Amino acid sequence: MEPLEKDFLEILSQYNAMLHKICRLYRDHAEDREDLFQEIVFQLWKSYPDYKGDSKVSTWMYRIALNTALASFRKKTTTINYRTQLPDFAEESPSDEAAIRQERLFAVVKVLNDSEKALIALYFEELSYQQIAEITGINENYVGVKLNRIKTKIKTLLNK
Structure with a gap:
């Protein structure tokens, strides 16, 4: 195995869970x-030789993963009515309540617009506002404002 390939696979294994989380939000x-995961890995591999280390590896990966997810998501975009798209979990048994809450949260997040979905995905990864601003290219204060609005929107959708 070549050093470039070995380094790439090490980085990929380190951020595997993050990539799967992004895929779950968009599919x-x-x-x-x-399919989306494979496309993201392909895009990462294509751009890996050009990665200069000017930013953190995680920042570089997030940008490519989110851009790939957004680009492929736009190809499959359909009109979504959140009132009819959210699954009904009332019939589920309370045996795994945490899993039910998590599934409901992901269902709600899927109805957010692309930029909201990208920001909340980064927030779910427990990145700081500064890190999110660096990845997205928006002002750190605006990240805070947007995230507060998104959280409010999620709470509203969860209560419907």
């Missing part, structure tokens, strides 16, 4: 998520 079905 409903396991097959679609796997």
